[in-house]
Amino acid sequence: MYVLISFILLSTNILLANGAIPGTPPDPLPSYLYQVLTDAPPSPLPDVLPMSDRDAADGFVHLIRAINMLPLVMKNYNYTVQIWALRLDFYWMRKNGYEVKWEWSRSNTTVYPHLYANITKKMVLDQKTWTRKPGELWNATTIVDDPWLTDSSVRLGGQMTWIVPLVFICFYSFVHF
Numbered sequence: 001m002y003v004l005i006s007f008i009l010l011s012t013n014i015l016l017a018n019g020a021i022p023g024t025p026p027d028p029l030p031s032y033l034y035q036v037l038t039d040a041p042p043s044p045l046p047d048v049l050p051m052s053d054r055d056a057a058d059g060f061v062h063l064i065r066a067i068n069m070l071p072l073v074m075k076n077y078n079y080t081v082q083i084w085a086l087r088l089d090f091y092w093m094r095k096n097g098y099e100v101k102w103e104w105s106r107s108n109t110t111v112y113p114h115l116y117a118n119i120t121k122k123m124v125l126d127q128k129t130w131t132r133k134p135g136e137l138w139n140a141t142t143i144v145d146d147p148w149l150t151d152s153s154v155r156l157g158g159q160m161t162w163i164v165p166l167v168f169i170c171f172y173s174f175v176h177f
């Protein structure tokens, strides 16, 4: 009996380890990852977000990098005219020990980040939505060059806009003394 139960548990484990094939992580790693949603995220966000049925079946949460967004929505999201995305703090997730594996998609065409845990509110930095007109493709929308979709450069950009005037003001005051 015990042996039978162990065997069933072992087989289930093997089935659950669904054989996603390891890929090479990008170098450098991005600071942000994104989750694409076809419904508005719950408001307010719960502390722990439930997984979609598909994610629960796969055993991980499907995430993407900024550069995956346009090809992904063009290929898989032409049936819907509005999509949402959560921006996740991958830097914080790494520091706090959350497991993200870089694995091949089922079609073996793209390596995606897979989160082996639920998304929590603490990971979520921000969210955004885009809509397209019914006859339009996603590549006719601002998704094409939205600066919100980035690996990390927004942080640096944000700092630079402060630093440049500050340096200028310091220099100007100095010259006038």
Ligand SMILES: *[C@@H]1O[C@H](CO)[C@@H](O)[C@H](O)[C@H]1NC(C)=O
Pocket: 048, 049, 050, 051, 052, 056, 118
């Ligand atoms: C994570 O998501 C799954 C699937 O929605 C859910 O069953 C589980 O309770 C969640 N975990 C936590 C800690 O909320």
Ligand SMILES: *[C@@H]1O[C@H](CO)[C@@H](O)[C@H](O)[C@H]1NC(C)=O
Pocket: 075, 078, 079
């Ligand atoms: C949407 O994508 C599916 C699957 O790739 C394709 O068969 C279909 O023709 C596409 N529809 C439009 C309107 O582009």
Ligand SMILES: *[C@@H]1O[C@H](CO)[C@@H](O)[C@H](O)[C@H]1NC(C)=O
Pocket: 021, 106, 107, 108
């Ligand atoms: C992807 O690659 C794996 C391992 O090489 C293979 O078993 C699987 O059939 C491939 N899937 C597709 C859709 O080509």
Ligand SMILES: *[C@@H]1O[C@H](CO)[C@@H](O)[C@H](O)[C@H]1NC(C)=O
Pocket: 137, 139, 140
């Ligand atoms: C959008 O993608 C379609 C299908 O790949 C292509 O025919 C069209 O030229 C693209 N439009 C733009 C504005 O890039």
